[in-house]
Amino acid sequence: MTDPELPRLVLPGDYLGAAEEFLPGRGTYEYGGRIYASLLGAPSIDPGDRTVRVEPRNGIPEVQEGDLVYARVDELKTAMAVCTVLGTSTSRRAVPGAPEGTVHISKAKDGYTETLAGEFAVGDVLVARVLQAHPGIKLSTAQAPLGVVAARCQLCHALLTLGAKEAVCPRCGHREQRKFAKGPLPPPSGAHGPDGR
Template identity: 35%
Template sequence: MMYKGVIIPGEEIGTTEEYIAGNGTFEKDGKIVACVLGFLKIDENERRVEVVPINPPSTIKKNSTVYCVVEDLKQAMAIVEVISVDSKIREIAGTTQGAIHISKISQKYVENITSVLRIGDILRAGVLQSAPTIQLYINEPHLGVIKAYCIRCRRPLVRKPNLRENTLYCENCDRVETRKIADDYGNVVPDWKK
């Protein structure tokens, strides 16, 4: 049994020839696709893949930690969708769309928002305000991008020891991109194992 990184809804995690589609996944055209945000769990003995949800907070309230996907980037803010695995939470919260102001992204000054975030990135963020609008922040070491995708080929970017801070690498394209990453990028472990 092993856990292999963070998976987002819609991500392909294998084929039905290789594996049995377990919880948190569905089958589509012979492929196994994740339907929740969570950790990929592979049971090699049973040949079963599963996505175990990242535990979301029961409500989006001030000072809680949430996981979200970057949906849009404006000049001075990122628009994100707070991901919850429990559809009831969405109903209670009313809205799951939040914003991160450019001044709340990094401890350093950010001139261009696309140098720190990109659409599709998965973030761990803190809640600054939950009403009337959800305002989030990631300007702390443990907050920020926990998974990012190459803007060219959409494969997950990796961290490399020889690269500068907040720089990620695409092994497929042999190029680098920058993000405001969380300190455990590439090594995120389930909350319930801590």
């Protein structure tokens, strides 16, 4: 069980609570009547005996199921777009380690997608929802507000002016199709602390 007063992620040395209120459990230490995290992880309090513990989260990127993320398309394969997750929409910080995320062809848009090359291009920046965070990050751009938010002309590399269905290159006039993001972003469905972590 997660205590709503605790942050979702703590660093070694973060204060967790007073030793008179809680018992130090795994992943914590007591010093001077105060309990601190001894590792990077997710803290929780056992409601039965008030033991506070920290579950290690070493090396796992801070991306959660339900998050909205920005991702750059690196490669288009037959069945998926391979992306780098750049950051989450709720926290302006970059995601540590720039983890890889994939959009399966069935999750690119609502309905049937014949080829991913008709929806995305390498270098596009997407806003996408995290369907699965572990072990691999799986993304979806199916909802209307999700999809391509920044794209470059495939001919001259200028930043495209995005329209509703088509983008037009302001430099060379080339028209391109994408699965564009439309409308305001929905709220992330994951639970986030007030600091956006």
